[in-house]
Amino acid sequence: MGMEHKCFLFDTVNFNKELREIIILSGGTNNSDVLIKFINSNLSKICSPYTGESLTVDWEDELENGSIQELCDFAMTKYYSPDEEDGLSYAWDALLESLRNLTMNFKTEIYILGSPLESESFILDPGGMGLGFVYLEDIPVIYSELVGLKQCFMENCLTSLSNVLYEIDETELIHAYDKLVFIYKTAKEMERGLLITF
Secondary structure: OOOOEEEEEEOHHHHHHHOHHHHHHHHHHOOOHHHHHHHHHOHHHOEOOOOOOEOOOOHHHHOOOOOHHHHHHHHHHHHOOOOOOOOOEOOHHHHHHHHOOOOOOOOHHHHHHOEOOEOOOOEOOOOOOOEEEEOHHHHHHHHHHHHHHHHHHHHHHHHOOHHHHOOOOHHHHHHHHHHHHHHHHHHHHHOOEEEEEO
């Protein structure tokens, strides 16, 4: 069984304004002070990524190891709800391979995996299995593109070897494409970006 694709509506605008640089700084210096201060000053807006419950003043008791990655995981919940997950489940890799047969505006991985947040010395990846963002400004462009490419996908991509390699039939692949379109449609309507992980 492969990795399960998970996707969350994510407030990338405020994340970029308030937390992005803190994460880069904390990760680059391996110093958690600024992250802990951010969590404490936003306690009422942050929840546990493990339980989805609001944090209390003794939230640090819930930490498993207190690493920068884990603290980032907590801090990011200010911008999304861990309980509201919607993704491509196990069909993501076959769909990604199929999309590589299309000419697209962005690098193919961005549509399914998002873009990583990284600096020279740090990559944000709390779960250790990959994490990426699709930013709000790109959502409408990607949504329109995916809608426009549906027929081309149906004609060209379903004949590729990906459905054989990934043990997925054409109906499942079409459903995965439609699900991806739906995810971007919802993000566009809600004016949110996406957080994608496994």
